[in-house]
Amino acid sequence: xxxxxxxxxxxxLGAGNVGAQVAxxxxxxxxxxxxxxxxxxxxxxxxxxDPEAPRDWKIPGELLTTDAEALVDEADLIVELIGGYExxxxxxxRALRRGAAVVTGNKALLATRGAELDAIAAETGAVLRYExxxxxxxxxxxxxxxxxxxxRITKVMGIVxxxxxxxxxxxxxxxxxxxxxxxxxxxxxxxxxxxxxxVEGHDAAAKxxxxxxxxxxxxxxxxEVYCEGISQVTADDIEAAAASGYVIKLLAIAEKHDDGxxxxxxxxxxxxxxxxxxxxxxxxxxxxxAENAGELMFYGQGAGGKPTxxxxxxxxxxxxxxxxxxxxxxxxxxxxxxLPALPIERATTQYYIDMxxxxxxxxxxxxxxxxxxxxxxxxxxxxxxxxxxxxEVESGESLGAQVQIVTxxxxxxxxxxxxxxxxxxxxxxxxxxxxxVEVEK
Amino acid sequence: xxxxxxxxxxxxLGAGNVGAQVAxxxxxxxxxxxxxxxxxxxxxxxxxxDPEAPRDWKIPGELLTTDAEALVDEADLIVELIGGYExxxxxxxRALRRGAAVVTGNKALLATRGAELDAIAAETGAVLRYExxxxxxxxxxxxxxxxxxxxRITKVMGIVxxxxxxxxxxxxxxxxxxxxxxxxxxxxxxxxxxxxxxVEGHDAAAKxxxxxxxxxxxxxxxxEVYCEGISQVTADDIEAAAASGYVIKLLAIAEKHDDGxxxxxxxxxxxxxxxxxxxxxxxxxxxxxAENAGELMFYGQGAGGKPTxxxxxxxxxxxxxxxxxxxxxxxxxxxxxxLPALPIERATTQYYIDMxxxxxxxxxxxxxxxxxxxxxxxxxxxxxxxxxxxxEVESGESLGAQVQIVTxxxxxxxxxxxxxxxxxxxxxxxxxxxxxVEVEK
Numbered sequence: 001x002x003x004x005x006x007x008x009x010x011x012x013l014g015a016g017n018v019g020a021q022v023a024x025x026x027x028x029x030x031x032x033x034x035x036x037x038x039x040x041x042x043x044x045x046x047x048x049x050d051p052e053a054p055r056d057w058k059i060p061g062e063l064l065t066t067d068a069e070a071l072v073d074e075a076d077l078i079v080e081l082i083g084g085y086e087x088x089x090x091x092x093x094r095a096l097r098r099g100a101a102v103v104t105g106n107k108a109l110l111a112t113r114g115a116e117l118d119a120i121a122a123e124t125g126a127v128l129r130y131e132x133x134x135x136x137x138x139x140x141x142x143x144x145x146x147x148x149x150x151x152r153i154t155k156v157m158g159i160v161x162x163x164x165x166x167x168x169x170x171x172x173x174x175x176x177x178x179x180x181x182x183x184x185x186x187x188x189x190x191x192x193x194x195x196x197x198x199v200e201g202h203d204a205a206a207k208x209x210x211x212x213x214x215x216x217x218x219x220x221x222x223x224e225v226y227c228e229g230i231s232q233v234t235a236d237d238i239e240a241a242a243a244s245g246y247v248i249k250l251l252a253i254a255e256k257h258d259d260g261x262x263x264x265x266x267x268x269x270x271x272x273x274x275x276x277x278x279x280x281x282x283x284x285x286x287x288x289x290a291e292n293a294g295e296l297m298f299y300g301q302g303a304g305g306k307p308t309x310x311x312x313x314x315x316x317x318x319x320x321x322x323x324x325x326x327x328x329x330x331x332x333x334x335x336x337x338x339l340p341a342l343p344i345e346r347a348t349t350q351y352y353i354d355m356x357x358x359x360x361x362x363x364x365x366x367x368x369x370x371x372x373x374x375x376x377x378x379x380x381x382x383x384x385x386x387x388x389x390x391x392e393v394e395s396g397e398s399l400g401a402q403v404q405i406v407t408x409x410x411x412x413x414x415x416x417x418x419x420x421x422x423x424x425x426x427x428x429x430x431x432x433x434x435x436x437v438e439v440e441k
Numbered sequence: 442x443x444x445x446x447x448x449x450x451x452x453x454l455g456a457g458n459v460g461a462q463v464a465x466x467x468x469x470x471x472x473x474x475x476x477x478x479x480x481x482x483x484x485x486x487x488x489x490x491d492p493e494a495p496r497d498w499k500i501p502g503e504l505l506t507t508d509a510e511a512l513v514d515e516a517d518l519i520v521e522l523i524g525g526y527e528x529x530x531x532x533x534x535r536a537l538r539r540g541a542a543v544v545t546g547n548k549a550l551l552a553t554r555g556a557e558l559d560a561i562a563a564e565t566g567a568v569l570r571y572e573x574x575x576x577x578x579x580x581x582x583x584x585x586x587x588x589x590x591x592x593r594i595t596k597v598m599g600i601v602x603x604x605x606x607x608x609x610x611x612x613x614x615x616x617x618x619x620x621x622x623x624x625x626x627x628x629x630x631x632x633x634x635x636x637x638x639x640v641e642g643h644d645a646a647a648k649x650x651x652x653x654x655x656x657x658x659x660x661x662x663x664x665e666v667y668c669e670g671i672s673q674v675t676a677d678d679i680e681a682a683a684a685s686g687y688v689i690k691l692l693a694i695a696e697k698h699d700d701g702x703x704x705x706x707x708x709x710x711x712x713x714x715x716x717x718x719x720x721x722x723x724x725x726x727x728x729x730x731a732e733n734a735g736e737l738m739f740y741g742q743g744a745g746g747k748p749t750x751x752x753x754x755x756x757x758x759x760x761x762x763x764x765x766x767x768x769x770x771x772x773x774x775x776x777x778x779x780l781p782a783l784p785i786e787r788a789t790t791q792y793y794i795d796m797x798x799x800x801x802x803x804x805x806x807x808x809x810x811x812x813x814x815x816x817x818x819x820x821x822x823x824x825x826x827x828x829x830x831x832x833e834v835e836s837g838e839s840l841g842a843q844v845q846i847v848t849x850x851x852x853x854x855x856x857x858x859x860x861x862x863x864x865x866x867x868x869x870x871x872x873x874x875x876x877x878v879e880v881e882k
Binding site: 021025032033036119122131137138139142143146147148149150151152157216217218219220221224225226234236237240241243244246248251253255257259260261262263264266267268269270271274275278290291292293294295296297298299300301306307309310311312313314315316317318333334335337338339340341342343344346347349352354380382384404406432433435436437438439 | 466473556560563580583587591593659675678684694696698702708715735737738741742748759778780781782783785793825845877878880
């Protein structure tokens, strides 16, 4: 439908946490998104129940409507973020039946009516995408559907519910009882007032059904997933597991057998050395095992407005590209694109400097002054204790000492100048190592 | 081209480690791959220098040819696995110019002539894919190009060379010097006889150029990447870093600035708590930071015939699907697909059983017999020491003891029967916990 007017008209259903972020991106970043699609996109409306409700981002009044059906009938691409079974299900079906593309993160709906909705889409040639339904920002469904399409997946195993992972993590690190950790999670907004869907594993079970469906190329539904939550896990269980080198995680598992598949959600002991064991707090991760690829892991933020909106927008761009079926592929690198490659001097990173210095008063002050002169500040400094300097100890001089410095973020060119000047100091015998440090990102 | 005959004819250039695996998959799994594509595929030829050379998988003689150009001119989709600049570059160009699709893992070529080849592809409407060029089996390029197409990537940081990661890992865990760790890696086949390309960071630099190009939507080449290898890293550096809580990794980093991007490869200190710090041996991982998605990590096997062939085959399937441009999308779940959802009793996993038992002789033997009767074998057993059982201590009875068992892989139904019988034993006071354990996959 998009080709006719050469513009992709997008309708958004729902403007909660994620919806408001998606609306903001489509309005404020319209130019960027249009460039990524290769054709202009336009947000033509946002259907909400209450136009006056306060939102994370103020949606322009002229976009708001309470008539979701009219919006569905007008758009080329519908982004459904209402959640739950109805009216979301009826609206998605309505869009697909008229051939409009649908992007959604509605795991409950997909885990129950996914096959039916896929069939409607296939019938009308519509596109239905739902990357955001599992693992928030983590690209996991598209890698399974495309990158691993030439392999045989045998098992998918994921931490796909941030609430339960936060609770178990708290129990593990603080020794808290389940009830106390849940109360804490509720206080911090990581758990709902009614935490049943998360705590009893229903949310994870819906995701297990979706993962199993795509991994094994056959439809599975929520009611086929064996489901056990974490409310029976005790502080004693966690402590005993820890004593044996295990951590307890709520895992969603889909495993292929010769004659079918077992889908299950339950508390699981993992050795602390397992890649999934170190997934902390509200993060999510999905572990995939395939015959040729072997073990893969995908890790990232599993919830929240911004992370989830990233997955939604990825589907929107990829889907909008496809709406222009007869047009050539939109390249990731547009023709003529240019961005200067900056010299290493422009890099900003932290540095580790290891020096042999004279073991006398005032040395540290002198070194610190050199760093300060070049706008390089010190995050930490260690003197591992006086060590004898092998080799070139000049006669009459005291034995040297070692100084190890980790700087805060600094420009490579400032660091170069710093090191050059440090080497020229009388008190510095040698700069034995300069290495770059990446602390966070 | 494929539509005319409704079959996708695939030509393979090169039959080394990866090529032989790809040939095997295309021949032995032809039916599966055709189903995944939605149209039949056929390997029509494998171009090699020496048809008599021994190979990991014996390629049928009638497929082998030494005339690569003739094969390129006949196929709809070329898989280039010769590697290096020529003749690979000329053959890829020849295929793209006639509109044939190309799948390759040739990082050196892409990091130098990528933009030029992309331009040729855009001109003729050909598809050029190269997931296998970075991170082996790890889906990383497609997630960047599609899943993150609605977000702004600010930084990509990866362990993308298994040889150097193995060497640094050995130095870290055994205290070996660089030279010794390198010799060990060469002995095990993790490093080439001439290790320069890996050890000096050139291989990682090519991957940094490819990652930066896709992440920042502008072309970058190998010669724009600042490159420092690991040959200067000493055992002392590693030890000093360890003492401060860091591990040294060779990272390929692409970071966006307002006016350009810095691309760099160098040894880097990472806090041991960083997700990349625990990537061991020959594994690879790529860390991506995007404005909305936040931090993501992709982890898996970075090299080897089978893992790399998985990435190649994913590109082959995804590309072959697109060759049928006028046909509807091939669904991941074909219409009518069915696979039984098996009951939880069919799950095979390890179990952790925590029991309070009578503190008397013969208890362990009795318990072990129950497990053996149900074909459940014991991986480990712990008795954390006699503990007083609170509450229901019957008069005259000795204090209970705790027994914790981790079983080997067992069927859920056998475990259920085991636990039921354990509970019925006089010597078992209570089974306090039964939890599932996932040790490896």
